[in-house]
Amino acid sequence: MTADDLPIRIRPEIAALPPYRQGKQAGPESFKLSSNENPFEPLPSVVDALRAADGVNRYPDATASRLRHRLAERFGVLPDEVHVGAGSVSILSQLLLAAAGPGDEVVYAWRSFEAYPGLVLIAGATPIEVPLTSNGRHDLTAMAAAVTDRTRAVIVCSPNNPTGPIVTQAEFDALLAELPPDVLVILDEAYAEFVTDPEAVDGLRTLGLDGRPNVVALRTFSKAYGLAGLRVGYAVGHRRILDAARSTAIPLSVTAHSEEAALASLDAESELIERVRVIAERRDRLVAGLRAQGWRVPEAQGNFVWLATGEETSAAAERFEEAGLIVRPFAGDGVRISVGEPEAVDKVLSIAASVVEDLPEDHPGRKLA
Ligand SMILES: *Cc1c(COP(=O)(O)O)cnc(C)c1O
Numbered sequence: 001m002t003a004d005d006l007p008i009r010i011r012p013e014i015a016a017l018p019p020y021r022q023g024k025q026a027g028p029e030s031f032k033l034s035s036n037e038n039p040f041e042p043l044p045s046v047v048d049a050l051r052a053a054d055g056v057n058r059y060p061d062a063t064a065s066r067l068r069h070r071l072a073e074r075f076g077v078l079p080d081e082v083h084v085g086a087g088s089v090s091i092l093s094q095l096l097l098a099a100a101g102p103g104d105e106v107v108y109a110w111r112s113f114e115a116y117p118g119l120v121l122i123a124g125a126t127p128i129e130v131p132l133t134s135n136g137r138h139d140l141t142a143m144a145a146a147v148t149d150r151t152r153a154v155i156v157c158s159p160n161n162p163t164g165p166i167v168t169q170a171e172f173d174a175l176l177a178e179l180p181p182d183v184l185v186i187l188d189e190a191y192a193e194f195v196t197d198p199e200a201v202d203g204l205r206t207l208g209l210d211g212r213p214n215v216v217a218l219r220t221f222s223k224a225y226g227l228a229g230l231r232v233g234y235a236v237g238h239r240r241i242l243d244a245a246r247s248t249a250i251p252l253s254v255t256a257h258s259e260e261a262a263l264a265s266l267d268a269e270s271e272l273i274e275r276v277r278v279i280a281e282r283r284d285r286l287v288a289g290l291r292a293q294g295w296r297v298p299e300a301q302g303n304f305v306w307l308a309t310g311e312e313t314s315a316a317a318e319r320f321e322e323a324g325l326i327v328r329p330f331a332g333d334g335v336r337i338s339v340g341e342p343e344a345v346d347k348v349l350s351i352a353a354s355v356v357e358d359l360p361e362d363h364p365g366r367k368l369a
Helices: 044-052 065-075 088-099 115-122 140-145 169-178 239-248 256-267 269-293 310-322 342-357
Strands: 082-085 105-110 126-131 151-157 184-188 215-220 233-236 304-307 328-330 334-338
Touching: 044 256, 065 082, 065 233, 065 256, 082 088, 082 239, 088 115, 088 151, 088 184, 088 215, 088 233, 088 239, 105 115, 105 140, 115 126, 126 140, 140 151, 140 169, 151 169, 169 184, 256 269, 269 304, 269 342, 310 328, 310 334, 310 342
Parallel strands: 105 126, 105 151, 151 184, 184 215
Antiparallel strands: 082 233, 215 233, 304 334, 328 334
């Protein structure tokens, strides 16, 4: 037996998964633009709330009820229609475990969030990946057509990570009308706060829980609120669906510190909204600059941009990294770059200008002249 052989039996679909490798950590000289984190320091009031939270010898409140009540009030729903998890990814996992098992299918767009294929396989279900359109958008007509009687869930990511475009409310409503009403629809809105397109789907404002009992909206404090390191996200949806997610959750994984920081962030909403506005403006400046250089950049509505570098992806990522910019390459497909500090945006623009010049004239990452 070599060190690479499995010493025990592992479910084959799990053994076949690539082990999780985090995006590169940035050295002191470089900008980390690989995980869509918020470049701002935590707010002083959030740091104070963390300092004040004591009692780490005690388990946290299992259902984060203060935060649930607070979010419920804010969105005009009942506290049981909100579920808090250690990051919205953990809620996604809970919902998939609850809804889909061996023999079942889960439909989502591809390329989309890297976590989807693994979480579907871990649940024992079969991923059904529906290609994005050439401009990085969900093809909801094709997604509806991919639904069969084995489909237990459909995941919609708006804005789509890593390409950037939103799904419109009209497209989303049309999808719901096509789907059997007992199929769970997970609307992953991790970047909702950065959206400036008024046509975008808004799970919380418009879904009205009565009319759409099969839809669950997922949101997070990781991105716009800048709490990625604390792991706290939430779902809003039908109480009975969220009960199923509560059943598959690992108990007590949302810490008291996460809950306090999330509450303090909701108290500081206006400051955070101002930061989000600044990031969205930086994003728009970045996109405009890239397009002016000749890049074909899909609509960017999150806190990141997508360069469709195709076969040139690894080489392009290296060029950024040599310049101290840690970006997220998806081999053979493209590079996702988070909107970071203003100096980082300038640096991205200067490296991107030289990368696009070296792409062949007919490269798909280039705007057709
Ligand atoms: C970042 C992200 C999440 C959420 O992450 P958590 O930190 O687990 O809340 C969920 N979905 C998408 C598409 C993301 O990019």
